[in-house]
Amino acid sequence: MLTIHDYLNALKNGGYRITDQRRAVCDYLARTESHPTPSEVYAQVSGSHPEISRATVYNTLNVLRDLGAIVEISVGGDHTHYDTNPQPHVNLVCLRCGRVYDYAGDVPLGALYESVHAQTGFQAVSAQVQMMGFCAECQARKRDEFRRQLQASTASLREETN
Ligand SMILES: [Zn+2]
Numbered sequence: 138m139l140t141i142h143d144y145l146n147a148l149k150n151g152g153y154r155i156t157d158q159r160r161a162v163c164d165y166l167a168r169t170e171s172h173p174t175p176s177e178v179y180a181q182v183s184g185s186h187p188e189i190s191r192a193t194v195y196n197t198l199n200v201l202r203d204l205g206a207i208v209e210i211s212v213g214g215d216h217t218h219y220d221t222n223p224q225p226h227v228n229l230v231c232l233r234c235g236r237v238y239d240y241a242g243d244v245p246l247g248a249l250y251e252s253v254h255a256q257t258g259f260q261a262v263s264a265q266v267q268m269m270g271f272c273a274e275c276q277a278r279k280r281d282e283f284r285r286q287l288q289a290s291t292a293s294l295r296e297e298t299n
């Protein structure tokens with residue numbers, strides 16, 4: 138994970154001035170372990186910096202993305218999340234609740250880099266892998282809903298036959 142100093146250095150090296158507001162955004166990014174959306178970042182940062190505008194937060198996020206300090210993940214529609222984990226890893230994206238989280242297990246991305254390089258000559262330096270599907274909670278909720286529907290339909294069936 139990057140520290141606040143890594144983010145501030147990225148801004149400095151990019152030629153950007155460090156304002157209190159940019160520092161507040163960097164501070165939040167250094168502390169979060171989730172994959173926040175732009176409006177989540179705004180909600181969190183404006184809690185401690187009520188004077189900060191949405192435009193300033195979004196602008197800072199765009200700058201940090203362009204500098205490569207954070208990675209933008211687009212999850213269909215207008216769902217944008219920011220990833221603060223610079224290590225190659227797999228993001229698990231739930232299509233039902235929209236949650237994005239890191240897969241912490243070992244991912245053989247090195248082997249993938251090698252076969253990509255062997256076949257195309259492309260030299261990969263980093264990778265973002267998005268795996269779409271349904272999280273464990275959403276699957277459990279779906280099973281519950283299905284069970285309730287089944288109970289409701291057998292109940293009405295019973296009423297009809299009585
Ligand atoms: Zn889910």
Ligand SMILES: [Zn+2]
Nearest residue numbers: 220222228239
């Ligand atoms: Zn991630």
